[in-house]
Amino acid sequence: MPLSFLKRPQPSAGQNMDAEVYQRVREIINYVREHGDEALYHYTERFDGVRLRRLKLTSSEIDDAVNSVDDHSKKLIDKAQRRIERFARFQLSMYRDMELRVDGGKTILGQRVIPIESVGVYVPGGRFPLVSTALMTAVPAKVAGVSRIFASTPPTRDGKPNPAVVYALKKAGVQEVFSVGGAQAVAAFAYGTQSIPRVDKVVGPGNKYVNEAKRQLFGQIGIDLLAGPSEVLVVADDSADPELVAHDLAAQAEHDVDAKPWAVTLKVELAERILEAVQEVIESLPTRETARTSWIRHGVVAVADSLDEALGYANKLAPEHLELHLNSTNTRRALKELRNYGSLFIGKQTPVVFSDMLLGPNHVLPTGGASRFTGGLSVGSFLKVVTYQRVIGVPTSRRIARLAAAQSRLEGLEGHARSAEKRAQPQPPTTEARGKGNHAEKR
Secondary structure, three states: OOOEEEEOOOOOOOHHHHHHHHHHHHHHHHHHHHHOHHHHHHHHHHHHOOOOOOOEOOHHHHHHHHHHOOHHHHHHHHHHHHHHHHHHHHHHOOOOOEEEEEOOOOEEEEEEEEEOOEEEEEOOOOOOOOHHHHHHHHHHHHHHOOOEEEEEOOOOOOOOOOHHHHHHHHHHOOOEEEOOOHHHHHHHHHHOOOOOOOOOEEEOOOOHHHHHHHHHHEOOEEEOOOOOOOEEEEEEOOOOOHHHHHHHHHHHHOOOOOOEEEEEEOOHHHHHHHHHHHHHHHHOOOOHHHHHHHHHHHOEEEEOOOHHHHHHHHHHHOOOEEEEEOOHHHHHHHHHHOOOOOEEEEOOOOOHHHHHHOOOOOOOOOOOOHHHOOOOOOHHHHEEEEEEEEEOOHHHHHHHHHHHHHHHHHOOOHHHHHHHHOOOOOOOOOHHHHHHHHHHHHO
């Protein structure tokens, strides 16, 4: 049976809104490509209300920002940085150079793991200083061995990025910081300007304009994924505490008016208690206007007839964050059945907020159902796994050549076949071989 819904999301604007975003971002990209820094100054004044004197923070400005951060905040950031780095190094251990010998040892097949050379880290601005995003994006890049790491984040009203964000970026290993936000920052990293270098890849979450810029610029520049707006799905059975579920939904809702807080339960009574509690929690928050809008527009509370139905809904939805508020038996079943999620939070003592801030695994995760085919940002996002091969000796090359030529003709590729067959023919001695022979004759 289909789920029954106590609360559904409101209908969205759909394709008309998508077309407007596409066109605006297209215009921003073209203007940045043509006018460089001039475009960045223009858009910063237009969108952020700030007239900048320069885009790049100077060394003294960075020092001033770092020195203005209080010791307690620095300790929090330092602790989070260490945890994120530890998990990134743990992930790095799975990547290694490897070599396989086949054909009696006469053919070498291998892989190398090479860091990307340059990366642009995007840290959203808005109402809150997202120090956690600064760490989540830059720390894995540093651990991976990226040699040039740059960051861009919108300025505050005083024309500078939030000091705590600057401290986090420097702590994470970023070399240069730019006071630019939005789609224009992504375009600057893609094409380069007078002040901002072109990079190989841009990473980090953002609003619909940032994501659209990444979508349009993919190919000109590498991207991590289209992350945002944020999502959480809570799957809850009778063992769940409705207050905890409500707080986790409200926490997600306060991210952004487009955040998506969802819950599916196995009992109507629990769903009703969650629905009542989440409204109370939202109204108690200083961020209630944002959280209330998110909840009204996108909030979901549904009831499933069975655990299987709830898990099927979760796999179909493929949420960014998936919380399990289940008893031990149901948790074991869920772990076997669940396939599609950005990150999984097992048990009611493991809320999303822990990982949002400092637990260790990355919080830049796939949204919009993308966890069906990809995971989130990780140290592997900054590594290239490339391959190589070497055939040793003419006899081995001849054997492979005959097979390659036959398969090439099967595929209608005569040029391929002839390239292979040249290796099956007797080869003239190389210059090196002739030199050795002449040397022997002289002796």
